[in-house]
Amino acid sequence: MSSLLREVPDNLRLDRRQFLGGLGGLVLVASVSSVVKAQDAPKYGAEGMPHGTVDDPLTFVAIGEDGIVTVIVHRSEMGQGVRSGIPLVIADELEADWSRVRVSQAPGDEPKYGNQNTDGSRSLRHFFDPMRRCGAAARSMLEAAAAATWKVPVDSVRAVNHEVVHAASGRKLGFGALAKAAAKLPVPARDTLKLKDPKQFRYIGKEGQHLLDGPDIAHGRATYGIDVRLDGMLYAVVARSPVLGGKVVKFDASEALKIPGVVKVVEIPGTPNPAGFQPLNGVAVIARDTWTAIKARQALKIDWNDGEHGSYDSVAYRTELEQAVRKPGTVLRQVGDVDAAMTKAARKVEAEYYLPHIAHATMEPPNATARIVNGLCEVWAPSQAPQGLREDVAKRLGLPVEKVTVHVTMLGGGFGRKSKGDFGLEAAVLSQQMNGQAVKVVWTREDDLHHDFFHTVSVERLQAGIDANGKTTAWIHSSAAPTIMSIFAPDQKHQAPFEQGMGLINVPFQVPNLRMENPEAVAHTRIGWFRSVSNVPHAFAVQCFVSELAAAAGRDHRDFLLDLIGPARRIDPTTLNDNWNHGESPVRYPYDTGRLRRVIETATREASWGRKLPKGRGLGLAAQYSFVSYTAAVVEVEVGAKGELTIPRVDIAFDCGPVVYPDRVRSQLEGAVIMGVSLAMSGEITFEKGRAQQDNFHTYPLTRITEAPREIRVHLLPATDWTMPLGGVGEPGLPVIAPALCNAIFAAMGKRIRQLPVGNQLTA
Amino acid sequence: MQLDVNGKRLEVSATDDTPLLWVLRDHLGLTGTKFGCGMALCGACTVHIDGEASRACVTPISTLAGKKIVTIEGVSVTKQGKALQDAWVNLDVPQCGYCQAGQIMSAAALLDDNPKPSDADIDGAMAGNLCRCGTYTRIRAAIKQAAGSLEKKP
Numbered sequence: 018m019s020s021l022l023r024e025v026p027d028n029l030r031l032d033r034r035q036f037l038g039g040l041g042g043l044v045l046v047a048s049v050s051s052v053v054k055a056q057d058a059p060k061y062g063a064e065g066m067p068h069g070t071v072d073d074p075l076t077f078v079a080i081g082e083d084g085i086v087t088v089i090v091h092r093s094e095m096g097q098g099v100r101s102g103i104p105l106v107i108a109d110e111l112e113a114d115w116s117r118v119r120v121s122q123a124p125g126d127e128p129k130y131g132n133q134n135t136d137g138s139r140s141l142r143h144f145f146d147p148m149r150r151c152g153a154a155a156r157s158m159l160e161a162a163a164a165a166t167w168k169v170p171v172d173s174v175r176a177v178n179h180e181v182v183h184a185a186s187g188r189k190l191g192f193g194a195l196a197k198a199a200a201k202l203p204v205p206a207r208d209t210l211k212l213k214d215p216k217q218f219r220y221i222g223k224e225g226q227h228l229l230d231g232p233d234i235a236h237g238r239a240t241y242g243i244d245v246r247l248d249g250m251l252y253a254v255v256a257r258s259p260v261l262g263g264k265v266v267k268f269d270a271s272e273a274l275k276i277p278g279v280v281k282v283v284e285i286p287g288t289p290n291p292a293g294f295q296p297l298n299g300v301a302v303i304a305r306d307t308w309t310a311i312k313a314r315q316a317l318k319i320d321w322n323d324g325e326h327g328s329y330d331s332v333a334y335r336t337e338l339e340q341a342v343r344k345p346g347t348v349l350r351q352v353g354d355v356d357a358a359m360t361k362a363a364r365k366v367e368a369e370y371y372l373p374h375i376a377h378a379t380m381e382p383p384n385a386t387a388r389i390v391n392g393l394c395e396v397w398a399p400s401q402a403p404q405g406l407r408e409d410v411a412k413r414l415g416l417p418v419e420k421v422t423v424h425v426t427m428l429g430g431g432f433g434r435k436s437k438g439d440f441g442l443e444a445a446v447l448s449q450q451m452n453g454q455a456v457k458v459v460w461t462r463e464d465d466l467h468h469d470f471f472h473t474v475s476v477e478r479l480q481a482g483i484d485a486n487g488k489t490t491a492w493i494h495s496s497a498a499p500t501i502m503s504i505f506a507p508d509q510k511h512q513a514p515f516e517q518g519m520g521l522i523n524v525p526f527q528v529p530n531l532r533m534e535n536p537e538a539v540a541h542t543r544i545g546w547f548r549s550v551s552n553v554p555h556a557f558a559v560q561c562f563v564s565e566l567a568a569a570a571g572r573d574h575r576d577f578l579l580d581l582i583g584p585a586r587r588i589d590p591t592t593l594n595d596n597w598n599h600g601e602s603p604v605r606y607p608y609d610t611g612r613l614r615r616v617i618e619t620a621t622r623e624a625s626w627g628r629k630l631p632k633g634r635g636l637g638l639a640a641q642y643s644f645v646s647y648t649a650a651v652v653e654v655e656v657g658a659k660g661e662l663t664i665p666r667v668d669i670a671f672d673c674g675p676v677v678y679p680d681r682v683r684s685q686l687e688g689a690v691i692m693g694v695s696l697a698m699s700g701e702i703t704f705e706k707g708r709a710q711q712d713n714f715h716t717y718p719l720t721r722i723t724e725a726p727r728e729i730r731v732h733l734l735p736a737t738d739w740t741m742p743l744g745g746v747g748e749p750g751l752p753v754i755a756p757a758l759c760n761a762i763f764a765a766m767g768k769r770i771r772q773l774p775v776g777n778q779l780t781a
Numbered sequence: 782m783q784l785d786v787n788g789k790r791l792e793v794s795a796t797d798d799t800p801l802l803w804v805l806r807d808h809l810g811l812t813g814t815k816f817g818c819g820m821a822l823c824g825a826c827t828v829h830i831d832g833e834a835s836r837a838c839v840t841p842i843s844t845l846a847g848k849k850i851v852t853i854e855g856v857s858v859t860k861q862g863k864a865l866q867d868a869w870v871n872l873d874v875p876q877c878g879y880c881q882a883g884q885i886m887s888a889a890a891l892l893d894d895n896p897k898p899s900d901a902d903i904d905g906a907m908a909g910n911l912c913r914c915g916t917y918t919r920i921r922a923a924i925k926q927a928a929g930s931l932e933k934k935p
Binding site for chain 1: 796799815816822823825874880882921
């Protein structure tokens with residue numbers, strides 16, 4: 018879920034440069050210097066994303082004569098609340114009355130709206146300022162229109178709660194009455210805009226504004242991708258290659274075609290690996306309703322050639338990764354002399370952690386609807402990356418990009434899965450096969466779990482040396498995991514900079530001797546961004562290992578962790594060899610250990626860390642910097658005599674800088690806690706003969722209400738300084754939960770969990 | 782055959798084995814009832830059949846002759862449904878919202894049976910409804926708020 022469209026070309030360019038390096042001579046000098054020059058002025062944040070930001074109020078704000086303010090939201094709603102969050106920012110600067118604000122969804126069109134790739138916890142981080150400017154510009158246009166109407170100086174009027182007031186005369190005009198005249202005025206220049214003093218905020222940072230989509234959701238009226246209905250629409254399901262890169266040798270559709278209601282059976286061609294987001298090779302059944310298509314698919318007879326990944330086996334692969342981390346790997350960061358320090362250490366501790374593949378399992382499975390009329394292809398999709406999907410559809414169908422429209426629906430969960438456009442491409446290809454007739458392709462849950470872009474699988478090996486005083490003197494972390502880059506480029510066997518920078522190399526511990534390594538790992542399935550991405554395995558290993566070290570040193574875990582972090586200071590992430598820093602400027606977004614300390618201190622204080630607990634209960638702690646925000650959690654567990662685990666309470670402290678929409682920040686953290694419990698307790702996709710073995714929620718269980726923490730207490734660190742840049746919110750709650758939970762299990766029963774999921778390890 | 786959905790008798794031309802879910806969604810255009818698993822494992826498709834919370838994804842329409850079906854689109858006519866929908870909005874329960882129709886339908890059947898459910902009662906009634914976004918603590922709170930509001934104005 019990271020800056021997908023940016024990472025890919027950057028990484029490939031780097032490879033090309035290395036390749037050119039082999040040629041030597043002037044070519045080398047010229048190409049390297051030009052690349053270096055380009056890197057001298059890197060673009061950060063929103064400006065580093067394709068199409069950057071747009072802050073034109075005419076693009077984002079519409080005001081009707083009835084006074085209804087409609088905000089066009091260009092980011093995808095998948096539960097993070099952006100379809101209320103962006104309107105809330107605009108409404109505040111606009112001085113609009115929240116009850117008269119509506120939302121409308123932009124189609125995929127980045128030249129018009131700015132970047133729309135809704136992942137990486139970036140929507141408000143990157144668009145808070147531009148959206149404030151949109152609201153302020155629209156406000157000043159309304160004020161100018163009122164002043165012109167009354168023939169008074171513009172600075173004698175003021176917008177207040179959906180009307181413009183001339184205080185001297187007591188005259189007032191509503192936004193609706195002014196809208197038409199205001200729209201004809203020039204948009205004020207950016208540097209003339211008067212943004213509100215944050216003390217005047219009425220919605221930003223405040224409580225009480227309900228979700229704009231709440232009533233539609235509660236009444237079943239919200240339209241998700243799967244709910245799209247078009248005239249004459251057909252329904253499709255696809256039998257896809259069960260193995261990455263597998264191919265249809267031949268298929269027999271005769272039985273399927275006998276089923277009444279089946280319209281057509283067609284093959285969807287595959288794309289050679291690495292296939293990016295292109296659909297897998299498969300056979301589609303197109304029918305008059307979904308059920309008929311599902312039934313007919315069962316009647317297909319398909320011979321598959323599994324290809325090179327047909328022997329992928331999770332048990333054997335784990336052994337491969339374990340062997341890899343026990344040998345030297347590519348050194349990513351090195352400080353001091355680790356080997357000498359290890360030799361001198363009074364005590365050595367080592368541990369290996371295993372985290373399996375997991376599947377996103379969005380409640381709304383992938384789906385999309387497409388039709389092609391008069392050479393114009395329209396796609397309706399629950400897409401996190403509609404511009405990327407638009408470009409991919411255009412390329413695949415051989416259309417100019419202007420002839421493709423991607424309508425963004427509500428997403429029934431995203432978590433990174435729906436930034437890949439394969440399902441949208443399938444719909445477009447099938448509509449083309451049906452001469453443009455509308456086709457909706459629906460993935461069943463089995464399809465979703467078999468053909469995800471899976472969260473990576475990893476083995477993390479940690480070693481440390483402790484001196485006689487209990488101080489950590491040496492730290493070695495070797496992390497082996499197939500990389501997301503494997504879907505884009507051949508022979509990608511190392512974690513990319515954006516994966517390393519998620520808690521592997523950028524560990525701020527004050528240990529004099531450190532080494533981080535990354536041995537090779539070959540991908541045998543599609544690896545993709547899953548909420549928090551590599552922060553999940555890295556934080557799990559590091560934060561569990563710190564608990565192990567604290568125990569070895571006979572110290573309290575919190576005190577030991579704070580000592581490792583050391584005093585409050587602002588670290589330039591590049592000094593940790595992290596040149597990525599979640600795409601943000603190292604100057605604007607230094608790694609602030611003071612903020613990390615504060616969330617740890619807050620979570621532990623609120624959880625009454627150190628309190629006496631009855632037998633079988635324990636508290637566990639973990640902290641992580643991710644998406645330029647700071648998170649710490651204390652999980653309380655109770656383990657019964659038969660190993661049954663309950664979670665009475667979780668305290669999670671969070672510092673994302675200024676909090677724009679406190680209720681949605683809380684809800685994101687509540688959700689991250691439960692998703693973290695889910696992946697820790699039961700999340701695992703395994704492969705045999707290249708095939709994912711889990712089919713549905715009986716074999717890939719998600720946490721239910723009965724297993725969820727009884728109480729989740731979210732502690733938002735107050736940030737009253739609105740000049741501070743915003744941090745991410747959607748993802749950073751997740752990485753701390755699994756390690757805090759497993760550290761709590763250790764506190765409760767003395768058992769170390771070094772492989773996920775916990776599963777039945779407590780009863781064994 | 783005919784189905785009685787939200788108080789209306791509707792003619793349906795699907796085959797007998799078609800699960801109610803797909804008839805509601807594909808044939809009748811009632812898309813509030815969601816597809817999540819097809820195996821009665823997630824509860825996204827929960828509707829009421831003669832007042833009982835039922836999983837539409839595993840209920841063939843052949844079993845529904847003469848039965849009264851209520852979906853999320855029709856549940857607000859019941860006082861439990863209305864109170865729950867209000868509480869859901871008031872507490873901003875949803876994140877992505879996809880599972881929430883099923884959650885509300887399960888909760889409405891619970892409150893119809895048991896106007897003052899305990900935590901254990903809520904667990905029992907709601908254990909079949911998955912939420913991947915993790916809104917369970919708010920779902921519990923909203924059910925209690927709805928129960929409280931119904932107690933005040935029965």
